[in-house]
Amino acid sequence: MSTRLRLRQLEALDCVAETGSMTRAAELLGISQPAVSRLLSDLSAEVGFQLFDRQGGRLTPTQEARFLLPDIHRVLEMLDHIGEVSRHLNDRKAGHLRIACLPGFATSHLPGIMARFLADRPGVTATIEPDRPERILEWIVGEQYDCGITDSFDGHPAVDSKTILIRSVCILPTGHPLLAKPRITPENLAEERLIHTRRDSAFFRELNEQFLAAGVEMNSIVEARQFTAACELVLRGVGLSIISELDAAGYGARGLEFRPFAPAVPHRLALVRPIHKHPSMITLEFMDEFRDSLRPFEAC
CATH class of the missing domain: 3.40.190.10 (Periplasmic binding protein-like II)
Known part of the structure; x- marks a missing residue:
């Protein structure tokens, strides 16, 4: 028996089991009744047993199909969840942001920026880790953090950086x-x-x-x-x-x-991130917002 079941087959099985009708399932799935019948026929051939009995004009799942349905429900719910999370990620509404920063920033400028950033993104979480510049560079090179706020940065081939001169x-x-x-x-x-x-x-x-x-x-x-x-x-x-x-x-x-x-x-401040790690949209958006927050203090 092949285990390469298709998502549409599982959706058809779940929908017919719920409605007891191929016609109604076809309406809910947005496909034709023959298409639903074909999906179930193919699925039955894949699993090696009959999926439905007809009782009083209604299709009822066989004992074997009933055994599968709880797992099918979990798979479909998980796929719905993945789809929802993906939409949130595309909308910059979900994800985890790891920020390394100078100790002073962790208790001064950064909390206000972070509060405003998170207020519009209820699905986003963050880690803020303050330490000395040498340690921040080590973390960024090792791709342990998404971005860093540091100074005394002389450049590194594994680090993308933007230097801002502050008055x-x-x-x-x-x-x-x-x-x-x-x-x-x-x-x-x-x-x-x-x-x-x-x-x-x-x-x-x-x-x-x-x-x-x-x-x-x-x-x-x-x-x-x-x-x-x-x-x-x-x-x-x-x-x-x-x-x-x-x-x-x-x-x-x-x-x-x-x-x-x-x-x-001027005080030279550097915004850094790993150059070989593709940044998330959340990371880039946070870095843009933090960069914008520095503009009132930039040296001419």
């Missing part, structure tokens, strides 16, 4: 005298205690070059990996800091203010 600002607590200036320069910060990123980061090196060019030595008080940590320290009066405007904007309601820093030292 940098000097952050100050409310009431600080330097808020009277339209922009803050290295000379303005000569007597200020400074909170800055790691000395081995590209952002710190570029910032330090501007201080050296102005003949000003940084008065370093705290070295912190995350801009959000710098914001918290400035709020507590530890010192001032030069960070991404994207991070500074999130602290405006908490008593932290900022002014443009000159000369411009």
Whole structure:
């Protein structure tokens, strides 16, 4: 006996068993009555036994057919489910999104974007994993995550990346005298205690070059990996800091203010994904929305 049964045969069997009539089954399936009869005849030949008896003008499943029907119901329901999920995927309404990001993003800018993204997509779930840039690159190269938000990215043959330059600002607590200036320069910060990123980061090196060019030595008080940590320290009066405007904007309601820093030292942010893994539509749509959310903070 062949086991290569066709879906249309199973639908015909299920429909005739439900209605007791080939004519009614043909109407529901949108095909002719002879077509239903042929499907059942072929199916009977495949399985090797009769499928229906006629009793009082109604077709009733044989004992063997009744034994098959529960499994047929499960198959048809599963196919309906697969079809529905496929429609949701095409409509960007279902799927799972795995995002690796810098720790600061996991508690600042990303949650708001994610909340809006998920609000219109009830079938979408997400994993957010914060870690250092080196680890994010390892995950993306290994195709463990769909996309990543990182910095200090120098390129990799297995990674597709888009670099966005974000304006940098000097952050100050409310009431600080330097808020009277339209922009803050290295000379303005000569007597200020400074909170800055790691000395081995590209952002710190570029910032330090501007201080050296102005003949000003940084008065370093705290070295912190995350801009959000710098914001918290400035709020507590530890010192001032030069960070991404994207991070500074999130602290405006908490008593932290900022002014443009000159000369411009943009923070380089990278959106990355595995280059050899075909991205889902959900991944591409999320990356587009996240990219759009950065435009108000881009350096000219």
